[in-house]
Amino acid sequence: xxxxxxxxxxxPGTSASAEIADIAEAEWVAAHPGATVxxxxxxxxxxxxxxxxxxxxxxxxAEADRTxxxxxxxxxxxxxxxxxxxxxxxxxxxxxxxYGISQHFKVWVDLVIAGAGPTTPLLKGTxxxxxxxxxxxxxxxxxxxxxxxxxxxxERILADIWEAELTTIKRELTLAAATPGMESLRDVAKExxxxxxxxxxxxxxxLAER
Numbered sequence: 001x002x003x004x005x006x007x008x009x010x011x012p013g014t015s016a017s018a019e020i021a022d023i024a025e026a027e028w029v030a031a032h033p034g035a036t037v038x039x040x041x042x043x044x045x046x047x048x049x050x051x052x053x054x055x056x057x058x059x060x061x062a063e064a065d066r067t068x069x070x071x072x073x074x075x076x077x078x079x080x081x082x083x084x085x086x087x088x089x090x091x092x093x094x095x096x097x098x099y100g101i102s103q104h105f106k107v108w109v110d111l112v113i114a115g116a117g118p119t120t121p122l123l124k125g126t127x128x129x130x131x132x133x134x135x136x137x138x139x140x141x142x143x144x145x146x147x148x149x150x151x152x153x154x155e156r157i158l159a160d161i162w163e164a165e166l167t168t169i170k171r172e173l174t175l176a177a178a179t180p181g182m183e184s185l186r187d188v189a190k191e192x193x194x195x196x197x198x199x200x201x202x203x204x205x206x207l208a209e210r
Contacts, residue, residue, distance in 0.1 A: 001035040003028055004087035008094045008105045010043045016174040020131035020200045021093035024169075027204025028089060038083055046104045047111060051076055055114040077115030081122060084112060089207050090128040090164065092154075096135070100149040109157055123164035127210040129203045130154055130168045131196075135175035137185065165210075167203045171196035 005025060009015035029037065051073040058070035066074075084090070094105055101109075116122055138148040151170060159166040176182040176189035 001032045001088045002086055003032075003035065003037045004083055004090040005037055005039045006090075006092045006094075006108075007039075007041045008043055008092075008102060008108075010097075010102070010104075012041065012044055015043075015093065015095070016133040016171060017093035017095045017131045020133070020169055020171065020196055021091050021129070023197060023200035024091050024129045024131065024204035024207060027201060028091075028208045031205075031208030038087070040080075040083065040108075042102075042104045042108055047076070047080075047107045048073075049103070049107060052107055052110040052114060055111060059114070073111075074115070077111040077113075079115070080108065080112045081115035081120075084122045084162070085116065085120075087123065087126055089210065090123060090126055091131065091207070092128070092158070093131045094150070094154060095133045096148060096150040099144075099147050101153055119161065121161070121163035123158065123162040126164050127207050128158060128164035128166050129200075129207055130158060130166060131200065132168065132170050133174050133196075134170070134172045135179075136182075137172050139172065167206070169196055169199045169203060 003025065005021065007018055007021065009017055012018060029035070054070045054073035055077045058066045058074050061070065094101065132151055132154060134148060136144060138144055155166065155168060158164045171192050173185055173189035173192055176185045
């Protein structure tokens with residue numbers, strides 16, 4: 001058995017998304033002692049920003065005409081795609097940054113697609129947990145309702161293109177406890193925190209049973 005775990009927080013020591021993912025992972029590992037966990041942390045080990053460009057342009061060049069950098073980028077894309085495709089279960093911890101996904105996560109997605117093809121269902125039938133966290137509030141009635149341009153994209157890639165059996169755990173208001181002006185939201189934030197951790201335990205157990 002092989003669990004693929006991806007993190008994208010740039011602050012791993014205090015990551016709210018990692019907290020959720022850690023709980024789900026612990027449930028899976030407890031049910032599969034000795035199993036393999038393949039890890040990739042984009043926040044602490046970012047992929048080269050130009051790799052996708054190199055991999056994409058290489059696809060339009062004859063093999064003999066490709067530069068060493070293009071060949072390396074193609075190989076990297078293939079490796080990343082293989083990590084995803086080989087998973088029996090997957091957990092992705094991806095926070096929202098600046099109302100969308102971060103550039104380092106987008107590079108990863110683009111390289112995986114470059115390595116596997118744009119329509120390959122890499123996670124077809126694979127139980128997958130997406131832990132995503134947002135510093136503010138983006139739900140109905142919030143001043144910035146509709147500004148979450150991350151979660152729909154993540155679900156489109158994971159569930160619709162890669163065909164994962166996806167469970168999304170979404171926690172908002174992660175900055176409320178420490179941000180001036182958000183004091184009135186702290187009780188709601190605590191509730192959402194507790195709900196997210198409970199959902200992580202449930203999702204992890206369900207992941208382990210598959």
